[in-house]
Amino acid sequence: MDVNLVLRSTRVITPEGTRPASIAVSGGIIAAVLPYDAEVPAGARLEDMGDDVVLPGLVDTHVHVNDPGRTEWEGFWTATRAAAAGGITTLLDMPLNSLPPTTTVEHLRIKQDVARPKAHIDVGFWGGALPDNVKDLRPLHDAGVFGFKCFLSPSGVDEFPSLDQEQLATSLAEIAGFDGLMIVHAEDPHHLAAAPQGKGEEATKYATFLASRPRDAENTAIENLINQARRLNARVHVLHLSSSDALPMIAAARAEGVKITVESCPHFLTLTAEEVPDGATEFKCCPPIREASNQDALWEGLADGTIDCIVSDHSPSTPDLKTPDFLSAWGGISSLQLGLPAIWTEARRRGHTLEDVARWMSEGPARLAGLDRKGAIEAGRDADFAVLDPDATFTVDPAELQHRNRITAYAGKTLHGVVTSTWLRGRRIADRGTLAEPSGRLLERNN
Numbered sequence: 001m002d003v004n005l006v007l008r009s010t011r012v013i014t015p016e017g018t019r020p021a022s023i024a025v026s027g028g029i030i031a032a033v034l035p036y037d038a039e040v041p042a043g044a045r046l047e048d049m050g051d052d053v054v055l056p057g058l059v060d061t062h063v064h065v066n067d068p069g070r071t072e073w074e075g076f077w078t079a080t081r082a083a084a085a086g087g088i089t090t091l092l093d094m095p096l097n098s099l100p101p102t103t104t105v106e107h108l109r110i111k112q113d114v115a116r117p118k119a120h121i122d123v124g125f126w127g128g129a130l131p132d133n134v135k136d137l138r139p140l141h142d143a144g145v146f147g148f149k150c151f152l153s154p155s156g157v158d159e160f161p162s163l164d165q166e167q168l169a170t171s172l173a174e175i176a177g178f179d180g181l182m183i184v185h186a187e188d189p190h191h192l193a194a195a196p197q198g199k200g201e202e203a204t205k206y207a208t209f210l211a212s213r214p215r216d217a218e219n220t221a222i223e224n225l226i227n228q229a230r231r232l233n234a235r236v237h238v239l240h241l242s243s244s245d246a247l248p249m250i251a252a253a254r255a256e257g258v259k260i261t262v263e264s265c266p267h268f269l270t271l272t273a274e275e276v277p278d279g280a281t282e283f284k285c286c287p288p289i290r291e292a293s294n295q296d297a298l299w300e301g302l303a304d305g306t307i308d309c310i311v312s313d314h315s316p317s318t319p320d321l322k323t324p325d326f327l328s329a330w331g332g333i334s335s336l337q338l339g340l341p342a343i344w345t346e347a348r349r350r351g352h353t354l355e356d357v358a359r360w361m362s363e364g365p366a367r368l369a370g371l372d373r374k375g376a377i378e379a380g381r382d383a384d385f386a387v388l389d390p391d392a393t394f395t396v397d398p399a400e401l402q403h404r405n406r407i408t409a410y411a412g413k414t415l416h417g418v419v420t421s422t423w424l425r426g427r428r429i430a431d432r433g434t435l436a437e438p439s440g441r442l443l444e445r446n447n
Helices: 076-085 105-118 134-142 165-177 189-194 200-204 206-212 215-232 244-255 266-270 292-303 339-349 354-369
Strands: 005-014 017-026 029-035 045-048 053-056 058-063 088-093 122-125 148-151 181-185 235-238 260-264 385-395 414-424 427-431
Touching (some): 005 029, 017 354, 058 354, 076 427, 088 414, 134 165, 165 181, 165 235, 200 206, 215 260, 244 292, 266 292, 266 339, 339 354, 339 385
Parallel strands (some): 005 045, 058 088, 088 122, 148 181, 181 235, 235 260
Antiparallel strands (some): 017 029, 053 385, 385 414, 414 427
16 A cells, blocks of 8 residues: 555554554555554655554534424534534444434435535435334345434324334334334333423423433333333334433343344533523423432443443533523523533543543444444444543633534533544544545445
8 A cells, every 4th residue: 555644642542542653544444553653655645643642533423403394503614614623533323303304315415415516525315214104214225325213203294204113013023024123212102191291480480391301211112112122122222321220131131142232422421400400491401301319320331331432412402492490491402512522521521541531432333323434443444533632621601612503511611622623534633723625435234
C-alpha cells in the first residue's frame, strides 16, 4: 500500500490497549499501526497529535435526523456537523420523525437522496416495522437497512404506530427468517395507561412525569420481548435502557442463549431525576431519566458487560414543543455533540478508562450494526479517528452547538474532554470546531 498519511500520538487506543503509536493510512484505510518512532514513509504527511488521545471514531446507532419532512427539527447537514464536532464518524438514522418514515424501499431511497449531499460523516439507516408493513421488511433488508425499529407503546407520531404482542410476533418471525435484527422501544402500553397522570401545575413537576413512566413499563416490555425472542429464535436489541431493574433478566436470557443486546444513553448515565428542575422539559425523554441509585446500577451493567453500548438517542425538536408541561412537551434530548465528553466526565469519576469509553461508544455500536470496517484502530479498518484532550474542560454553551435547535439538558455543565479533531477515512473533517465540507458516504448493511 502507498501510505499517504501518518497520524502519531503518545496515546493511541488499539484493541491491544493504549500505547504510543503511528497510524499509517493508505487510501482512507488503516494500513498498519506502527511503533511511535517508526520512520514516516516517503511521500506521506505526518500529523502529530502530541499527547492527545486518538480513539477510533465514535459510532452512534441511535440518531433521529428527521429529514426530510421535519427538517425544522433537525436535518442531515446540521446533525452530521454536530456529530463530527463531537468525534462521531458514523451514525445510523432512525426510521421515524421524518416524513415519509423509512418503512418501504421507496421511502428509504427518498431519505438516501436527501442525505447524500449533506452528510459530513458516514450515514446508514434503520428500517421501521409497523403493523401493516410486514411485506416490506425483506425488501428493506435486501436494500441495505441495518435492522428494524418498532415501538411497543405509542411513538409520539401518528405515521409510526406501535406493535401489539401479536403484531410483534408476526414481524419478528419474518425478520428472523432472514436473520435480521429488531430494535425495540420497550415500554408496555398497559403499564403506561395505568400510571398516574398529573394535570395543571402538577404536570410541570418532574416527579409527576417520572411517575407516569414507571420502571415496570420497561421491565414488563423487556420480559415479553425476551419471551418472544426465545420462542422465535430472533435477534433483538433493547433501545435506550433506563430501568436498571431489567439488567438481571437480560443477563440471564443472554446466558441461556437468547440473542439479545442492549444500549443505554449519556443522559441516563450522567443526569439524575434529583437534579431536574420542575418545568425544565429539555430533560424530558421516554423512557425517563431516573434516580441516582438507578444510574449507579446502570454503570454496573456497563462494567460487567450486560449493557453493550452507549448511543445518543439524539431526538431534537423545535423550542415551541418544549413547553413547561412535562406530560405534553416533546420528549427527546439533544446530545449528539456532547456524548463523548459527558460520558468521559462521569466515567473518569467512577474509575473507568478511555479504553472503556471506546469499547462502549465505538466498538460496541459498530458490532451491533455489523459495521466491520468501523469501531477499532487496526489494519484494514476505515481511518476514522476522534482525537481528544482528556484533561481539558469546557462549559457547555448552547450557542456553540452545531445541531439545528440548540436546546440541551447539558447547558451550563462543565465537562472533561475536548474533541480537538475528527478524521473520516484519513481526512480531517473537524478541527476545534471548524468543519470541512461534507465528505460522508451512505452505508448499507454488509457493504
